Amino acid sequence: MDRMSHISQLAMTSPGRIVMVVMDGLGGLPHPDTGQTELETARTPNLDRMAREGICGLSDPLGPGLTPGSGPGHLGLFGYDPFAFVIGRGVLEALGIDFPLEPGDVAARGNFCSVDENGLITDRRAGRISTEVCVQLCQELGRITLPGVKALVAAVEGHRFLLVLRGAGLSAELGDSDPQKLGVAPKKVEPLAGAAGPTAAAVNEWVGRAGAVLAGHHPANMVVLRGFSQRPLLPSMGELFKLDPVAIAAYPMYRGLARLVGMKVVSCGRELAEEFASLEKLYPGHDFLFLHVKKTDSAGEDGDFARKVKAIEEVDGLMPRITALHPDVIVVTGDHSTPAVMKAHSWHPVPFLLSSPLCRPDEATEFSERACARGGLGRFPALDIMPLALAHAQKLGKYGA
């Protein structure tokens, strides 16, 4: 029996409540001028107090040296082995916009892009067109019909859209059409398995027709597709951990991910304060509340050190609204590191803080990468986070007599 099954068998309902605050891309690297990371630079009196009273550590989302995408990063936090459960980009996009994926549907992430007169990509994001334009173009693309296969198109946001193929015997074993670079044409979609030939042909026909539809719509005069995938079957957090979980996430992909593991997902505003207000409202009705903060990652990806510092400080300022609820466990961490100096996700382990009346405090006196490195939890795999949270909320029984 694997570890997940053991934990699942020990899980039990209890009145305890767990709040998990995920600052996306939280981990950082020192600013060259100061030698301090984003989290070390931020003034975080509330998180520092929680670190003093709680227990800290550094968690590895996938293992030393491995950089996770958002999907694997969150799966690990929720207690699912990211190597055992693989979620394609297309499926994530679908879930994030509440698109009702049916079993067998093949989903792909689409970008509107700009191509020149030779069909070579000049802008992978079509000058970041507005969501309004995206919605309108998706309506036009939605009129394309293929023999034997339904091609559904849904706008996501800005230049991003979702393509879903629905029909009998479709396969998601397809290569991307998105070459992820400029100056080349979109690739023909290749079947990666024998049975995927007809699906590849259908996608390529759709792409050709989409190009014709978009011809006059520069800068959005072409599309690229990637992450063809089908919805994986995951046991829900309810089944696995006997939890009644809810997700508070402003950004579509994280709502989609939460839905995939069986969390209830609520709509809430884009502002952090609105997310925290949602949490307060939902608190009495759930025993696991996941709150996702996107700003930290966006700032890191943009290389904006100061904005990431500010986002962390904003979260810190709102933390008293959670501590005032007196949950049995508060976890504060990230799904991965996104150091502003790298402008990208990275492999660096992630600061982790668990606050609970039942935790054995360590010597960490503030919430920072350096303090977490000396924390009582040491360096540990992110897959240990759920068992730790459940245990501190007295939701895990004893193993063996």
Next chain:
Amino acid sequence: MDRMSHISQLAMTSPGRIVMVVMDGLGGLPHPDTGQTELETARTPNLDRMAREGICGLSDPLGPGLTPGSGPGHLGLFGYDPFAFVIGRGVLEALGIDFPLEPGDVAARGNFCSVDENGLITDRRAGRISTEVCVQLCQELGRITLPGVKALVAAVEGHRFLLVLRGAGLSAELGDSDPQKLGVAPKKVEPLAGAAGPTAAAVNEWVGRAGAVLAGHHPANMVVLRGFSQRPLLPSMGELFKLDPVAIAAYPMYRGLARLVGMKVVSCGRELAEEFASLEKLYPGHDFLFLHVKKTDSAGEDGDFARKVKAIEEVDGLMPRITALHPDVIVVTGDHSTPAVMKAHSWHPVPFLLSSPLCRPDEATEFSERACARGGLGRFPALDIMPLALAHAQKLGKYGA
């Protein structure tokens, strides 16, 4: 899919360069007079600076309590699970002298030894005969013919030689003849599997004939054999990690090990300064350079604390020749511990240092066992070293969307 396959799928070529300096047997234990280990005693200003700017930890070659031989120790450093890939001593010796092992060949490490009139071993190294004498005796042994099996003999160095049996249906499932102690006779080689009977018989016949040939050659009047093995099939570091690696190692076994994982191997002088000069010359042409230092282990094995300290200081003095090349990643570590007070390999975890502009510095202010124990990498399996080095050289892609 196992972890190695995941890492292999994420590996990508990049301009980044990795230098891995392995001080064999680096880890130590405190000198009873001073309470300081060899590394703590050594004056190492360059390594200390690298530790201050880089990230440190303690690595377990096989896991807590497990003492590795040179083969498993190095396999782990190169990213290969030492429990999954087993390399016999005979094969290592063969590779180290460029002996062209063919598939199915059975190789054994041989020692010339001294036996008394009763056939009991009085010196397991035959008074450490010169390599010249070894070469001459190996020529005589090479004339022994067996029915259906070729017995090839090659001198290695001093009292050490290589025996290779070549023929159809040979098995390496054989016990050693070397009892590894004095006052007893060499053991009869036993088959450890049913199918190994004929090979055992052939070896025992060869040993008998060798004894006859050597009868008049005291102190080298007998042989003992150990480590019967066949060449394992390992994917190369090129295939696995998309690297173009080169090994700089004065000592044959380490060259052999490097060759087994597909490294280019160059001849170089025995002096440390010659190894470092080789590295400088090879640097532009490779993206992974492995430099092996034998002196630290030899001194440890001899129980010579002061000589091990001096060897470490010598490496420290040469480190600026590597830092001046500005590789993206420098790793300094050992393949295992060889505390001088134990005169043997040990299970103690090994000081590890990674220096890179992308590492998140920790609070280690010097390179020592104690500082590494507090390092940001914590205590970790040696198998994580390659993913860490690849990540910091930006040679590992992101996992998942």
